[in-house]
Amino acid sequence: MPSPVVPSRAQPADVLQSVFGHDTFRPYQERIVRRLLNGQHAVVIMPTGGGKSLCYQLPALMRDGVGIVVSPLIALMEDQVAALRQRGVSAAVINSGQSTDERRAVEQQLVDGTLDLCYVAPERIMRPRFQRLLHCATVALLAIDEAHCISQWGHDFRPEYLQLSELRTAFPEVPCIAVTATADAPTQQSIVQRLHLDDDALFVAGFDRPNIRYTVVPKRRNARTQLLRFLNREHPHGAGIVYCLSRKRVEQTAEWLSAQGRTAVPYHAGLSDEQRAAHQERFLHADDLVVVATVAFGMGINKPDVRFVAHLDVPKTLEAYYQETGRAGRDGEPASAWMAYRLADIVRMHRFIDDGAANDFSRRQHQKLDALFGYCESTACRRTVLLGYFDETYPHARCDNCDNCLQPPHTWQGTEAAQKVLSCIARTEQRFGAAHIADVLTGSNTKKIRQHGHDALPTHGVGDNRPKRAWRSIIRQLVAKGLIRVDMAGYGALQLDPSCAPVLRGETAVELRRPSKAPVAPAAADSERPSHGPERDLFDALRETRAALAKAQEVPPYVIFHDKTLWAMVEKRPATLADFRRLPGVGDMKQKRYGPDFLEALADF
Missing domain, CATH: 1.10.10.10 (Winged helix-like DNA-binding domain superfamily/Winged helix DNA-binding domain)
Incomplete structure (x- = not known):
């Protein structure tokens, strides 16, 4: 039977509205959902924040059985499960951080058919014991998140993902969906082939993130001062991520930013598990924290209101750059991607590749690094160059939201x-x-x-x-x-x-x-929310209500509502539960659970 939260004889649009609180599908979503409901497969390339997870969550609720979601990241699994439970969906995760009793309880739910969605790691799903469990359950669909990990051409290839092709053999009648935000043409074809799918299963929804401003600057001797100038000018407040190549540089930069008055914490593999967990938890709950990190941080972070991602050192590829900068502005509000680079950085990255064996893979990595360097040095619209790398043609001559368009060199x-x-x-x-x-x-x-x-x-x-x-x-x-x-x-x-x-x-x-010496102009005023005045005061009051509710449930505030929903409350000023229900992102369960508290906060204001 479909999930209890799904109305009887419901259509996809009904479930979208009643469970997820949205009136319309985003591009491609409905086509993909209906394809899975018909028992067909899909490979989905969709930008971060574009609604990939809904493409498998919604059909999992409408099909008989449980949707199995494979993800490499515990933090992302737990975050999505928390968000689904807020909507009344029966969801659970099985991971190494649980006790034996906790895992067995979820496994029993799996067999009993009381789960709508179950999230597991790729290593666990291929174990014989877990395979036997799946054969005892009714599987509604198989979803593979971060699917670029399947391909050796992808920027984050993981060998354990190769075995996932065996799932298609073990469950030939179960629809399979693989999703990722970053995959160039070779990576896309590799995913399709490894999962034994047909080319008509591929959906490329585009790579453009129009709300992100791209800026690249030549790195000076004191790059941290350049970073601070950027933060003070464009993001004096708000949460963000600063990427550095080494652990030492992470520690030094976090300490230096703290000394300059920004609240900053380090994150890298050299910290203890407890420190990393504490810093990540603090980032998820804070509105004004900077995490300085190696690439060990970010995958699985579902925080929608990250206002900037800065690179003090160049990433390995344009795919990695796109993936990392995509962690900014998932809520659709204006955000920044800022990078400082120099030729020595590119040389060092090339040398790192050469430390391995010379083969097709290393040659491909050199080509990808050259493409990144070309992006840095380009005088053309950054968005045009970036999308062109993914074989997507930007339909305009300029985007007016990158340094090269705002201040043509x-x-x-x-x-x-x-x-x-x-x-x-x-x-x-x-x-x-x-x-x-x-x-x-x-x-x-x-x-x-x-x-x-x-x-x-x-x-x-x-x-x-x-x-x-x-x-x-x-x-x-x-x-x-x-x-x-x-x-x-x-x-x-x-x-x-x-x-x-x-x-x-x-x-x-x-x-x-x-080179231009003038700073890039700040974002246009009409694209930003008010920073002061009655509307901002009401927004802050609603944010306090959300924070109190989140603290009581021990979940991140954005799991309850995104900032966009709070701003909708400011603009619409709902006075009844029926009015509240019509806000974006509410849905039936959240109307019942949170309507009275927020209506009271609105009335008090």
Whole structure:
């Protein structure tokens, strides 16, 4: 039988309204839901915050039996289960953090047929004992979350996911859905093939997150000061994530931000389990906390009101960048993705790849890193470049929500400057990195220059009309244009690509970007919620009501209602339970459970 929370003879739109509190489906959702209800399969590529989970949660409620959801992340499983229970759905999770008695109780519910949805880790679902349990139960559907983990071309490949293809063999009649936010074309095809599905099962809902502003800046010597300037200018309040490459850098940055007056905590694999859990729990419940983290943090974080994601070090690929920046603005409100980078970061990442065996996988990773570097150096609309990487064409010439659109970079005729760089690399025998080339061009008198006799070269001091920072920018752009290659085996030595010959001969002109010193303008006022005044005061009062209810139930506040629902209360001012029911995200159960408390708060205000 379908779930008790589903009205008899209900249609998908009825369940969407009564359980989830939404009047309309988002693009692709209804098609995917109906496909699963008809017993067919689906692979869904949908942006973070685009409604992937509803694509399997809703049909699981309408089909006979229990929906089995495979997820690699305990935090995400627990978060989704808590949110479903708030809506009156019978949901549970089985994970390693539970006691034996707790796991057995859920397993009994599974067999008895009293669960609507059950979340498990990939390692557990493939165990023979759990397979026997599934065969004793009625399985409504199989959902595989974070499905890019299946593919070796994905940015977060996990070997244990490979076995999930056996589920299709073990349950051939059960509809299967695999969902992820990030998968380029090769990764998409790999998922389809590994799960033995047909191409018509693939749904790509698009990758654009229009509410996110993308900004990339060249990293200066004190990148933390650049970060703080960005935070003070665009996000003086609000929760966010700052990514760093190393544990040491995480600790230092969190401590430094705290000293500057921002509430910040570190998160990395070197902390104890208790510390990581405490910092993550604090982040989920706080409205104004910055987590400084390695990539160990973020997957499974369902917090909708993260206002910014900043990278002090470059991620490994554009897929990783897209996945990590997608943790901002899941509520659809304005959010920022800010990144500082330098050529040395790219070189270090290439060298890290080369530490492994040279094969198709490593070559593919080099190509992905080159694509990331091209994104950083591009003068085009960031959104156009990012979506183009995922084979999606942005329908407009500009997005007006990235640094390159808001402040188009000025270009200049840089052929002569390019020739100086190329000539200097040739005369230094293509054995030195960008910093040394910039030193030679500016006429520096370093020990290294004297040791190699480079102070006697014709190119020594030929570029003393520009600062070293400008020459490093020119070198980065020439690398991005493919005129210069970076020798990873030679510790980042710059080498000439054959394509540079026409430039050296003066046959091909080179346009270069002139960096802008002006900060990116803040978000337009009409896209932001009021920061003061009566409306803000009412919103804060409603947020206090939500916080008290969340504390009493020991759940994150957003599990009760997103900020968007609270703002709808501010705008609509419901006076009756019927009015309250019509707010987005309410639904039948939340109307009964929370309507009186929020109506009282509105009346008191």
